[in-house]
Amino acid sequence: MDGIRIVNVKKSFGETHALTNASLAAAMGEVHAIVGENGSGKSTLAKIISGVLTPDAGSVTVLGDAPRDPGHSRQLGVATIFQEMMLAEELSVAENVFAGADGFLLKKMSSGAKNLATKALIERLSGQQMDPTTKVADLPLHLKQWIVLARAIRTEPRVLILDESSAALDLAATERLHQEIRRLRDRGACVLIVTHRIAELVKIADKATVLRDGETVGTLSKSEITEKNLLRLLSAGKVQSVQQAGSLQAARAQAQTLLRCDGFQLASGTAAFDFSLREGEIVGVTGLDGAGQTEFVRALVGVDQPFAGIVEARNAEGEPVLISSVKDAYEARISYVSGDRKKEGIFPALSTFENFGIALYARHRQKNGLIDAKSLRKSFLDEVARLGIKVGAAGNRITSLSGGNQQKILIARAFSSGPKVIVLNDPARGVDIGTKQELYR
Numbered sequence: 001m002d003g004i005r006i007v008n009v010k011k012s013f014g015e016t017h018a019l020t021n022a023s024l025a026a027a028m029g030e031v032h033a034i035v036g037e038n039g040s041g042k043s044t045l046a047k048i049i050s051g052v053l054t055p056d057a058g059s060v061t062v063l064g065d066a067p068r069d070p071g072h073s074r075q076l077g078v079a080t081i082f083q084e085m086m087l088a089e090e091l092s093v094a095e096n097v098f099a100g101a102d103g104f105l106l107k108k109m110s111s112g113a114k115n116l117a118t119k120a121l122i123e124r125l126s127g128q129q130m131d132p133t134t135k136v137a138d139l140p141l142h143l144k145q146w147i148v149l150a151r152a153i154r155t156e157p158r159v160l161i162l163d164e165s166s167a168a169l170d171l172a173a174t175e176r177l178h179q180e181i182r183r184l185r186d187r188g189a190c191v192l193i194v195t196h197r198i199a200e201l202v203k204i205a206d207k208a209t210v211l212r213d214g215e216t217v218g219t220l221s222k223s224e225i226t227e228k229n230l231l232r233l234l235s236a237g238k239v240q241s242v243q244q245a246g247s248l249q250a251a252r253a254q255a256q257t258l259l260r261c262d263g264f265q266l267a268s269g270t271a272a273f274d275f276s277l278r279e280g281e282i283v284g285v286t287g288l289d290g291a292g293q294t295e296f297v298r299a300l301v302g303v304d305q306p307f308a309g310i311v312e313a314r315n316a317e318g319e320p321v322l323i324s325s326v327k328d329a330y331e332a333r334i335s336y337v338s339g340d341r342k343k344e345g346i347f348p349a350l351s352t353f354e355n356f357g358i359a360l361y362a363r364h365r366q367k368n369g370l371i372d373a374k375s376l377r378k379s380f381l382d383e384v385a386r387l388g389i390k391v392g393a394a395g396n397r398i399t400s401l402s403g404g405n406q407q408k409i410l411i412a413r414a415f416s417s418g419p420k421v422i423v424l425n426d427p428a429r430g431v432d433i434g435t436k437q438e439l440y441r
Helices: 042-049 070-076 093-097 111-126 141-153 171-186 198-204 227-235 249-253 293-300 326-331 352-357 373-387 403-416 433-440
Strands: 002-013 016-027 030-036 057-062 078-081 159-163 190-194 207-212 215-221 257-265 273-278 308-314 320-322 334-338 421-425
Touching: 002 042, 002 190, 016 030, 016 042, 016 190, 016 207, 030 042, 030 171, 030 198, 030 227, 042 057, 042 078, 042 159, 042 190, 070 078, 078 141, 093 111, 093 141, 111 141, 111 171, 141 171, 159 171, 171 190, 171 198, 190 198, 198 227, 207 227, 215 227, 257 293, 293 421, 320 326, 326 334, 334 403, 352 373, 352 403, 373 403
Parallel strands: 016 215, 030 190, 030 207, 078 159, 159 190, 334 421
Antiparallel strands: 002 016, 002 057, 207 215, 257 273, 257 308, 308 320
8 A cells, every 4th residue: 555655746946946757656564765966855755745835736645645734644644854853942852742742722641741751752762861851952963853753753653754864863873763663664654764874775765766856767676775776866977986095194294283182171070182183184083972072073163162171273374372262263264064054054044145155254355345246156156066056046045945955055165264174063964975975075
């Protein structure tokens, strides 16, 4: 039985054609992946199935009915986890997990019962204990992801749609999510996954539908879902292998230190450590969720302050300067790209072009004090072409772009600032493989 059936769907937003000819058939008891580059229409398709958007043409049926709106879609048994986390930051964990569960006047469960159910559900899903009365705004990104997952899974949906829902999770947490997906599939649910993690698709998906420029270009079944086949359909030959640079060890040994930490501590009771970064080096910082790697890189760029120790960089004259604020980092030509674009990256009320240029105005200022709009626009167009960003009209709000293309704008902004040091905190979250390879190059 088809859980979801989509035939020749089209959807446009003004001049932007998000979907031009999309078709998909996903059965009950199946994990079905939607794959495509940024801007290929994946999230638009997920929103149409969820009743958030209506197609301009074509047909959509979910469990034999056409979703009219989000409320109707939920009545059909659909639960959706959107790419951008939908959370009430000032409410508690339990209040978010049970959002929409009560009627207008009557509560179906007491607050105490909701707290107990939330605690048990999140512990089962994530393997971590979480105080259900904690305000969501005080939690890190990966724990917020478990809250939106718990809210959807709590309803035991017949159709579950996951739009980049593993992007904020580490590999161990992603495997726990996969266990829950398999449980839902085995009880007969249809699970639809939108993801850029090819290794994840190969491991979990029963079928995969590939979109390119808003059009379905192929559907792969279990044995056909390989990295080679996915890349062939995704890129039409555009993805190239990343060439590794030759050995530069001798040169790096003589290179100048651009950034260093002395006696660095993230919290009381933790061991102090030193850190240095030289010209021409790429240093990876890794760890399990909550191990402190995010707090460390944020302290490197002055967003947060360490519990103890100093962060030192070099100014334009090559003199050492302390980094204790974002302004200090900016003046030392240190750029930062966050994976949490909604909270730390984009200005949603501004245009795509303004979001790109806002950190670059000082470096494109002419002697008369005016911004050199021509050179700034050239930088914008160069980065759009290099990273393959699908922008539509540059004057449209950045929120008109897909999440992946929003992230590309942030990456382009950082690269265009001419940084001596660039600090990337999960920068490729929600970004397609072609852009990842361009980023690595």
